[in-house]
Amino acid sequence: MTCAWINEALRSVRQGQQLAMVSVVGAQGSTPRELGARMLVWPERFTGTIGGGSLERQGLEQARKLLAQDGRRHALQDYPLGPLLGQCCGGHVRLLVERVDAESLGWLEPAAAARTPFTLTAKFKAGRMRRSLGGPGPHGSDGPRTLIAEVRCLSETIRPALPRLVIFGAGHVGQAVARAFAPLPFHLDWLASRDDLRPEAGGTQATILSEDELQEAVEAAPAESLIAIFTHSHDLDYRLTRAALARPELAYVGLIGSRTKRARFDKRLRDDGLGDDDLARLTCPIGIAELKGKEPAVIAVALAAQLLKLTEEVVLPETGA
Numbered sequence: 001m002t003c004a005w006i007n008e009a010l011r012s013v014r015q016g017q018q019l020a021m022v023s024v025v026g027a028q029g030s031t032p033r034e035l036g037a038r039m040l041v042w043p044e045r046f047t048g049t050i051g052g053g054s055l056e057r058q059g060l061e062q063a064r065k066l067l068a069q070d071g072r073r074h075a076l077q078d079y080p081l082g083p084l085l086g087q088c089c090g091g092h093v094r095l096l097v098e099r100v101d102a103e104s105l106g107w108l109e110p111a112a113a114a115r116t117p118f119t120l121t122a123k124f125k126a127g128r129m130r131r132s133l134g135g136p137g138p139h140g141s142d143g144p145r146t147l148i149a150e151v152r153c154l155s156e157t158i159r160p161a162l163p164r165l166v167i168f169g170a171g172h173v174g175q176a177v178a179r180a181f182a183p184l185p186f187h188l189d190w191l192a193s194r195d196d197l198r199p200e201a202g203g204t205q206a207t208i209l210s211e212d213e214l215q216e217a218v219e220a221a222p223a224e225s226l227i228a229i230f231t232h233s234h235d236l237d238y239r240l241t242r243a244a245l246a247r248p249e250l251a252y253v254g255l256i257g258s259r260t261k262r263a264r265f266d267k268r269l270r271d272d273g274l275g276d277d278d279l280a281r282l283t284c285p286i287g288i289a290e291l292k293g294k295e296p297a298v299i300a301v302a303l304a305a306q307l308l309k310l311t312e313e314v315v316l317p318e319t320g321a
Helices: 004-014 053-068 102-113 172-181 209-221 234-245 259-271 274-279 296-310
Strands: 020-028 039-041 046-048 074-080 092-099 117-123 127-134 153-158 165-170 187-193 208-211 224-227 252-255
Touching: 004 039, 004 046, 004 074, 004 102, 020 053, 039 053, 046 117, 053 074, 053 092, 102 117, 102 127, 165 172, 165 208, 165 209, 172 187, 172 296, 187 209, 209 234, 224 234, 224 296, 234 252, 252 296, 259 274
Parallel strands: 165 187, 165 224, 187 208, 224 252
Antiparallel strands: 020 039, 020 092, 039 046, 074 092, 117 127, 117 153
């Protein structure tokens, strides 16, 4: 699971939207944000922040000017915060404003697939900029003291976030899953209702919520979250499954149960208006098919194997110099 801004930019490009990105690529002295802070900017909206105030207004203005121009793809600009913008920080910020469109897919797509840290590089030559990705490690990068006209390379290390797994239920299976995933490379949220069994596993505690709150947690889970459902109640399982399938941006929706339970849920979901594409996103039974055991520990291992495979490491090739 990579950084949210990469996925948002990729979705926007695939939808053919006009988009620019503003990144802090140099910072000296006291500044409102650090290197790597960025905004995504559309003609009518933006997400992210480079620190607010006059600096952010300048970044938004430059991004929208770039989008309004034909042919121009990037701009580097220095901002002394005190004398030029009247911000009390008093430091110096260098911003890179760049157009993000179909030409950017060459770096956006591998960046979105990355599961380990990588280097995102911008190289400048003859008035043009080229993005590339590479493995982590030291890469030469021109600092903010380099004159803009002499900047040839800007690099930063991007560290993708751990995949977020939200599990629902604290019975025998829920406890086994919590134990199995504790040492694995996932951010685990363990939620359960007040009726579930012993919400504790190896010192890890489930968060106890009402059934309505559990459904709200599904609806509020970040995009690309992995959802696994195994509560004490088929009715609650159904509520949570229906809420999860209503969110196509979730990366995985898993439900414990037999093929018979799956068939019954499919019928109810269709009656509630869900279609073939929605139902195809449901994994039930959960876990890799090769493991047939029904013991809680076996189910937990099968689920862990399935989600590790889903989120397995992607080795990044160099995409250009």
